[in-house]
Amino acid sequence: MQISCDFKSIVDRYDIIFFDAFGVIKNYKGLVPGIEGTFAYLEAQNKEYYIVTNDASRSPFQLAESYHNKGLHAITHDRIISSGMLAKDYLDLKVPQGIVAYLGTPDSAHYIESQGLHTLPISQVNDDNINEVSALVFLDDEGFDWFSDLNKCVNLLRKRNIPAIVANTDRAYPLNLHDVSIAIGGLANMIxxxxxxxxxxxxxxxxQMFMFAYDLIRERRPIDKKNIVMVGDTLQTDIMGGNKFGFDTVLVLSGNTQKVDAKTRINSTGIVPTYICESAVI
Amino acid sequence: MQISCDFKSIVDRYDIIFFDAFGVIKNYKGLVPGIEGTFAYLEAQNKEYYIVTNDASRSPFQLAESYHNKGLHAITHDRIISSGMLAKDYLDLKVPQGIVAYLGTPDSAHYIESQGLHTLPISQVNDDNINEVSALVFLDDEGFDWFSDLNKCVNLLRKRNIPAIVANTDRAYPLNLHDVSIAIGGLANMIxxxxxxxxxxxxxxxxQMFMFAYDLIRERRPIDKKNIVMVGDTLQTDIMGGNKFGFDTVLVLSGNTQKVDAKTRINSTGIVPTYICESAVI
Amino acid sequence: MQISCDFKSIVDRYDIIFFDAFGVIKNYKGLVPGIEGTFAYLEAQNKEYYIVTNDASRSPFQLAESYHNKGLHAITHDRIISSGMLAKDYLDLKVPQGIVAYLGTPDSAHYIESQGLHTLPISQVNDDNINEVSALVFLDDEGFDWFSDLNKCVNLLRKRNIPAIVANTDRAYPLNLHDVSIAIGGLANMIxxxxxxxxxxxxxxxxQMFMFAYDLIRERRPIDKKNIVMVGDTLQTDIMGGNKFGFDTVLVLSGNTQKVDAKTRINSTGIVPTYICESAVI
Amino acid sequence: MQISCDFKSIVDRYDIIFFDAFGVIKNYKGLVPGIEGTFAYLEAQNKEYYIVTNDASRSPFQLAESYHNKGLHAITHDRIISSGMLAKDYLDLKVPQGIVAYLGTPDSAHYIESQGLHTLPISQVNDDNINEVSALVFLDDEGFDWFSDLNKCVNLLRKRNIPAIVANTDRAYPLNLHDVSIAIGGLANMIxxxxxxxxxxxxxxxxQMFMFAYDLIRERRPIDKKNIVMVGDTLQTDIMGGNKFGFDTVLVLSGNTQKVDAKTRINSTGIVPTYICESAVI
Structure with a gap:
């Protein structure tokens, strides 16, 4: 395992590149400087690429728009696979009717709405409608009052034996250079x-996250897992998941994993990426 | 293991009785009806008794006062051993100076104050004083803003390698017949x-909880663990802890453990009380 | 949620049936009595069916043979999807060369062998070959000495940062009516x-288990998750996994989950099957 | 937090010194070289000292003898407080009669025997005597067949709702410079x-471990926790436990914690010793 700084030569060996979003393409300040060049290169080389992200705060359209607003136009909504899409898929398949109570913003809830289902902030669940609630979804750490609404979740799940769906498993996310924020996955674990x-x-x-992405591609053309590489900044999610699914993996040092302790963390966790690069910038 | 309804005959066999508070002596409505008779009997028989409680929300004086206000005068402050007292003891021994940041009400903080230490709500920790913070204490689930203050705790502990003390390990407590509330122990686990x-x-x-109580008694007179019985409504705390410390134990069915599933729970957890009684009422 | 005894009417609603093996089709005594009728009916109705099993002790050919020896000829090797197949798939994709050390019988190891890889019982790993070991696979609880070989696993993983693959996640399995046996998944958790x-x-x-099965089918014909039902006896594996993947699910009471506590377990775990049947016998 | 090499000046500040055994006084090769000088100094200075060890493999007499055989005569049996002593204490108080089944050597079992109780290796539990078994004790990783006897433990605990006592909570211990061995605490966690x-x-x-030691001293003379210091090589046991009990603590770098990563581990665990020393050698 050596730190190879040449992300370009790695990209050249694969047909399809999966990218994590936070810590790879963007960070709390905006785009990772120079990342536009990577996507320009991918387009020029006719490489296929996807953003595979633990994000349920917005729809793929809204997520794509946020990249466009930052000046990165290469990432269109059909390139984005989010954990929120899997939550929506689950609801479509398994929860045919009733009220879906949620923790999150209206943006996050709007996206999971579908025919037959009515989304409702947990704050609006009450004695009159509680028996119609058929699922609880954890979408985002914003958009609700933590004290009253987390307590409401506990009591809803004690009274109704309904599925509780966590659409973003991250426990925390960086807020700025010095601070993190508790993510909805951390709140869901507590409950x-x-x-x-x-x-x-x-x-x-x-x-299931990787499978969803893999399936989307296979619907259009045959592929082989050996031709896909997963690029991420977090050993426990991006690299662990990519490895297990059979992909080669690239750990980049532009986010959660710092250069100074990358090797210590790899040794202590036993999660070994195929490659390590400073960043995904070409 | 049989449900013996005669709490009195059990009490007769021991010199000292330890009681859990919530679910044994009081509940969300007030005192457990008839519990005054138990303490009258204990006084008449010259039995020694103590309340051993996972409560860090108030001082023993304030806790005793709350019993007096409900009409139970037998429980004086020197009869109460709370997990908050152990937190205070820890601070006295191990944190000689600086600021102790806390989550809880002013009542809970007032109690742990001591010479040389200055308590400060976590909300008031800032860039100017963060380097003087020498401990963080989880006291109560009330008295702070969950969203901003729980996030502040996470970031305080990432920046300062200081002890974090959980003065009440309960994860939830009953609010009324139908609802529970997340307790400070549940929030501390998440963080x-x-x-x-x-x-x-x-x-x-x-x-350490039982040891604290045991020590208080031993300072006055010699005792033997065989002459003490612990009475509680929760297998995982009262009965597990009492058994491990070497006490005989009584599970009462007036709180967390219902008659209908007491045996199922005892079998599934392997936590076996010496006796089971409907309640601690004589 | 009601116990519907008519497994046949459930089967009629789906095109494809996934079965767990142990506790559904067979038990420690042999075949579940009458289960041949189920497969005769499925054949007569032109239903597709698969066995989806946490079993890495033998190849699909050997597993199929064991059904034939018991008189059930409907289950051919191409109907069997085992967790061992996923382990083999992982090795094919991610471990191109070297020695794969294993815990299990020669039968289990034979199956995961492939070009370029050499399987070796952990007992034969030594100072001379340890640096060539490129993976450790947990296959079966038999075929090795627990004391010396589990200790060897611990030390191999401390010395070499290689992937450790658990090919059967079950922690225990029934041995007879009264006893269970620790499974390789339980040993792997300890290590x-x-x-x-x-x-x-x-x-x-x-x-990934369900996806593997789903993919095999999709290679031949288009399907929809709504036309597949998963039948199993264990809430935490069969029903939890089937539900999450978007399948309807049937809990049968012929194995790990007894009729007497099925509802208690469903309520306490929150894992709710679409249907409950006494067994999969038609 | 600085690495102060002067263990002697630390000792001078306290009346009573508690030592962990393995990694502090002895290691897999024998005594830590020069440790005799420490005990000579303690004797000369009239300091009181105790060995507080997670060891249930032998009685304090046998443990003391093992030091004498290595040439360290200062450690007499009454200086040794072992987790095995607490297990024996528990049995004396809580298990008045019947058979105590055990995992371990005859040496370990001999020690916990007491009036009214009959110890029996788990291998000798059978259908005839299983109903008389009133406790299961995990004493040592040696002296039994792992495969058959660990499985017997699982089935004993499924059939009989009896206390299971873990007399040594360590999960592994060093065997030599390169290898560790799974300890009885690791096996107990699995079961x-x-x-x-x-x-x-x-x-x-x-x-409870520290309290046992503290109590022994208090029976002879009054003491104050501020006059006791705990010396150990492991953050999660010696330092964590000592800190919580209110003692000052010394981390020594002669065992489990290496100089190279002491600070990393202290920062990542948040377990902060009062002092750090190269070793306990004076």
Whole structure:
């Protein structure tokens, strides 16, 4: 395992590149400087690429728009695979009717709405409608009052034996250079421990995330896992998940994993990427 | 293991009785009806008794006063041993100076104050004083803004390698007949998982709780563990802790453990009380 | 949720049936009595069916043969999807060369062999060949000496930063009416906790198991998840995994889950099957 | 937090010194070279000292003898406090009669025998005597057949709702410079996870271990926690436990914690010793 700084030569060996978003393409300040060059190169070389992200705060259209607003136009909505899409898929398949209570912003909820289902902020669940609630979805750490609404979640799940879906498994995310923020996945873990039931989680490192992306591609053309590489900044999600699914993996040092302790972390976790690069910038 | 309804005959066999508070002496409505009779009997028989409680929300004086206000005068402050007292003891021994940041109400903080230490709500920790913070204490689930203050705790513990003390390990508590509330122990578990550090916990089933009570008695007279019985409503805290410390134990069915599933829970957890009684009422 | 005894009417609603093996088709005594009728009916109705099993002890050919020896000829090797197949797939994709050390019988190891890879019982790893070992696979609880070989695994993983693959995640399995046996998944959990590294697990409830089966079918014809039902006896693996993947699910009461506590377990875990049947016998 | 090499000046500040055994006084090769000088100094200065060890393999007499055989005569049996002593204490208080089944050597079992109790290796538990078994004790990783006897433990605990006592909570111990061995605490964790019951654990970092030592001293003379310092090589047991009990603590770098990563581990765990020294040698 050596730190190879040539992300370009790695890209040249594969047909399809999967990117994590936060810590790889963008960070709390905006785009990773120079990342536009990477996508220009991929386009020029006719490489296929996808963003595979533990993000359920917005729809792929809105996520794509946020890249466009930052000046990165290469990432269109059909290039984005989010854990929120898997949550929506689950609801479509398994929750035919009723109210889906949620924790998150209206943006996050709007996206999971579908025929027959009515989304409702957990704050609006009450004695009159609680028996119609057929699922609880954890979407985003914003858009609700933590004290009253987290307590409401606990009591909803004690009273109704309904599926609880965690659409973003991350426990925290960087807010700026010095601070992190508790993510919805961390809040969901607490509630799961308190109520003692098994929640349904979508998001890396879970295989279903990679499978969803893989399937989208296969619907258009035959592919081989050996021709796909997963690029991420986090060992426990991007690299662990990519490895398990059978992809080659690139750890980049532009986010959660710092150059100074990359090797220590790889040795202590046993999660070994195929390559290590300073960043995904070409 | 049989449900013996005669709490009195059990009491007769021991010199000292330890009681859990919530679910045994009081509940969300007030005192457990008839519990005054138990303490009258104990006084008449010259039995010694103590309340051993996972409660760090108030001082023993304030806790005793709350019983007096409900009409139970037998419980004086010197009869109360709380997990908050152990947290205070820890601070006295191990944190000689600086600021102790806390989550909880002013009542809970007032109690842990001591010479040389200055308590400060986590909300008031800022860039100017963060380097003087020498401990973080989780006291109560009320008295702070969950969103901003829980996030502040995470970032404080990432920046300063200071002890984090959990003065009440309960994860939830009953609010009324139908609802529970997330307790400070549940919030502390979430933050411990996110920051990845080891917190210091006080409260049943931890032995230190029983040891504190046991020591108080031994300072006055010799005793034998065989002459003490622990009475509680929760297998995982009262009974587990009492058994491990070497006490006989009584599970009462007036709180967390319902008659209908007491045996199922005892079998599934392997936590076996010496006796089971409907309640601690004589 | 009601116990519907009519497994046949359920089968009629789907095109493809996935079966767990142990506790559904067979048990420690042999075949579940009458299960041949189920497969006769499926054949007569032109239903497609697959066995999806957390079993890495033998190849699909050998597993199929064991059904034939018991008189059930409907289950051919191409109907069997085992967690062992996923482990083999992983090795093919991610471990191009070297020695694969294993815990299990020669039968289990024979199956995962492939070009370029050499399987070796952990007992034969020594100072001369340890540097060539490129993976460790947990296949079966038999075929090795627990004391010396489990200790060797711990030390191999401390010395070499290689992937550890758990090809059967079950922690225990029934041996007879009264006794269970510790399974390789239970042993692997212990070693993972001791060495502190992240192991790669294949087997229900993990989605990759269901995806593997789903993919095999899709290679031949288009399908829809709504036309597949998963039949199993264990909430935490069969039902949890099937639900998450978007399948309808049937809990049968012929194995791990007894009729007497099915509802208690469903309520306490929050894992809710679409249907409950006494057994899969038609 | 600085590495102060002067263990002597630390010792001078306290009346009573508690030492961990393995990694502090002895290692796999024998005594830590020069440690005799430490005890000579303690004797000369009239300091009181105790060995506080997670060891249930032998009685304090046999443990003391093993030091004498290595040439260290200062450690007499009454200076040794072992987790095995707490297990014996528990049995004396809580298990008045019947058979105590055990995992370990005859040496370990001999020690826990007491009036009314009959110890029996788990291998000799059978259908005839299983109903008389009143406790299961995990003493040592040697002296039994792992395959058959660990499976017997699982089935014993499924059939009989009896206390399971773990007399040594360590998960692994060093065998030589390169290898470790799975300890009885690691095996007990596996079995606890499989049977799903709560085991009773004795050993650092649990407070009961420190209290036992503290009590022995207090029976002879008044002491203050501020005059006691705990010396150990392991953050998670010696330092965590000592800190929580209110003692000052010394981390020595002669065992589990290496100089090269001491600070990394202290920062990542949040377990901060009062002092760090190269070793306990004076």
């Amino acid at each position: 799961e421990n308190i109520v003692g039931k098994k929640f349904i989680r979508f998001g890396k490192p879970d295989s | 411990e998982n996110i920051v990845g550090k080891k917190f210091i916990r006080f409260g049943k089933p931890d032995s | 993972e906790n001791i060495v502190g590294k992240k192991f790669i697990r294949f087997g229900k409830p993990d989605s | 606890e996870n499989i049977v799903g019951k709560k085991f009773i654990r004795f050993g650092k970092p649990d407070s």
